[in-house]
Amino acid sequence: MIKKERKQRLVYSILRLSVLPITILGIILTAYSQSSVREGMIFEVEKNLSGIAHNLISLYNMMDAGDFSYENGRVMKGETDFTSDYRLLDDIKNDTGADVTIFIGDVRCLTTLVNKEGKRLTRTRVNDVVRKIVLEDGEDYFSHNIDVVGASYFGYYVPIRNDDGRIIGISFAGKSVKSIHTSINYMMQGNLIICLFVIVLAGFLCNISAQRMVATIQGIKNYLARLAHGDFSHKMPEQVLERKDELGEMGEYALSVGYSLEEMISRDPLTKLLNRRAGRIQLENRIGQKSFTIVMGDIDFFKSVNDTYGHEMGDEVLCYVAGELRNMMSDIGFCVRWGGEEFLIGYDGDASLMREMLYCFQKKLQQKKFCHEKKEFTITMTFGVAEYGREEDFEKTIERADELLYYGKEHGRDQIVMDSVMAGAWKAGSLS
Numbered sequence: 001m002i003k004k005e006r007k008q009r010l011v012y013s014i015l016r017l018s019v020l021p022i023t024i025l026g027i028i029l030t031a032y033s034q035s036s037v038r039e040g041m042i043f044e045v046e047k048n049l050s051g052i053a054h055n056l057i058s059l060y061n062m063m064d065a066g067d068f069s070y071e072n073g074r075v076m077k078g079e080t081d082f083t084s085d086y087r088l089l090d091d092i093k094n095d096t097g098a099d100v101t102i103f104i105g106d107v108r109c110l111t112t113l114v115n116k117e118g119k120r121l122t123r124t125r126v127n128d129v130v131r132k133i134v135l136e137d138g139e140d141y142f143s144h145n146i147d148v149v150g151a152s153y154f155g156y157y158v159p160i161r162n163d164d165g166r167i168i169g170i171s172f173a174g175k176s177v178k179s180i181h182t183s184i185n186y187m188m189q190g191n192l193i194i195c196l197f198v199i200v201l202a203g204f205l206c207n208i209s210a211q212r213m214v215a216t217i218q219g220i221k222n223y224l225a226r227l228a229h230g231d232f233s234h235k236m237p238e239q240v241l242e243r244k245d246e247l248g249e250m251g252e253y254a255l256s257v258g259y260s261l262e263e264m265i266s267r268d269p270l271t272k273l274l275n276r277r278a279g280r281i282q283l284e285n286r287i288g289q290k291s292f293t294i295v296m297g298d299i300d301f302f303k304s305v306n307d308t309y310g311h312e313m314g315d316e317v318l319c320y321v322a323g324e325l326r327n328m329m330s331d332i333g334f335c336v337r338w339g340g341e342e343f344l345i346g347y348d349g350d351a352s353l354m355r356e357m358l359y360c361f362q363k364k365l366q367q368k369k370f371c372h373e374k375k376e377f378t379i380t381m382t383f384g385v386a387e388y389g390r391e392e393d394f395e396k397t398i399e400r401a402d403e404l405l406y407y408g409k410e411h412g413r414d415q416i417v418m419d420s421v422m423a424g425a426w427k428a429g430s431l432s
Helices: 010-063 087-096 128-136 177-228 246-266 276-284 302-309 311-328 351-367 394-410
Strands: 068-071 074-077 099-104 107-111 141-148 151-161 167-176 293-299 333-339 342-347 370-372 375-377 381-387 415-418
Touching: 010 087, 010 099, 010 141, 010 151, 010 167, 010 177, 068 099, 068 167, 087 099, 099 151, 128 141, 128 151, 128 167, 151 177, 167 177, 177 246, 246 276, 276 333, 276 342, 276 394, 293 302, 293 311, 293 351, 293 394, 302 311, 302 375, 311 333, 311 342, 311 351, 311 370, 342 351, 351 381, 351 415, 381 394, 394 415
Parallel strands: 381 415
Antiparallel strands: 068 074, 099 107, 099 167, 141 151, 151 167, 293 342, 293 381, 333 342, 370 375
């Protein structure tokens, strides 16, 4: 099967699926919030200016209950002359930041607005739109962008009525568009910073989550890849099995598949030890290993066990020996049913330590009593031990171990024959 080259990393795909929608949503929310801030600010400006314009009329009424009039260039309120009295208007501007004006008719008579020379902009007139809505129709009027002697203003106009209900003038409150836009932009920048922070934080958290998810998937992938190459020694990472989500379930399913495949492909159906094919894979995985020992072992006179006690008893003997060898080599090597009553042991260490373990195994085996139809018998095993040299291949090491095994078979059995003992073998019980 041809393996396709895949250059795209899963973490980037997950980040695109998670961060991209968040980013798009963040942009939409930012744009919406910016629009909402702008509309909200304009609404607040309108409400604020409306209050100032109405309060301006109320304050003048408190100072003099009479009607406004404009006589001989003088602004009168009842009996009070306000022509040059700007204290009230200036106080309102200082307190609120808004420019205020009193129009008599359509003429600006009292105002806080000044020109470049600092002179108050009196004797100017409102435009036709304001005149129509406020003076003629008697309605309040708010403008987002009204020209006040060359400058753009947010302006609120309120009709001034005398006691008889007749409209005599206009109360105006306004703030420059520039100053309002500065405030709006300041608030929008704050919102933008918050939105960007949320997007970055969400992206960061998504990245952490994606990295963990990909690490878990990578663990499952590596496990399955080793299975695909026939290596059943690789363990599923704990971080996969500890997860409580679907990825954890995938890991458990993959593990189950591995166990099933191992049983079918790499295990001897009777003894559950590795078969020869799986044993060779284990050997290939240890090519170049600094310290490694191969042992060939054989049950002595096994044919007579089958002939005397039957094949079922022979199978029981094989399973017992296999189980004890498997327990002995747990986490330090592996055991293979090489064929019939012959076993191969791979030990991740040197030959001297292997010899000591085999000696203990032989003593235990000698003490084991097998029983068949009230008849007891014992068995022994002979072993050939060869230490792997990195300059040779494993076939050569296996051949040496096999030669040592048959040397022991020909010289009395129940022996452990070492690489260095071709001149003489030692029997179990004479460890020296």
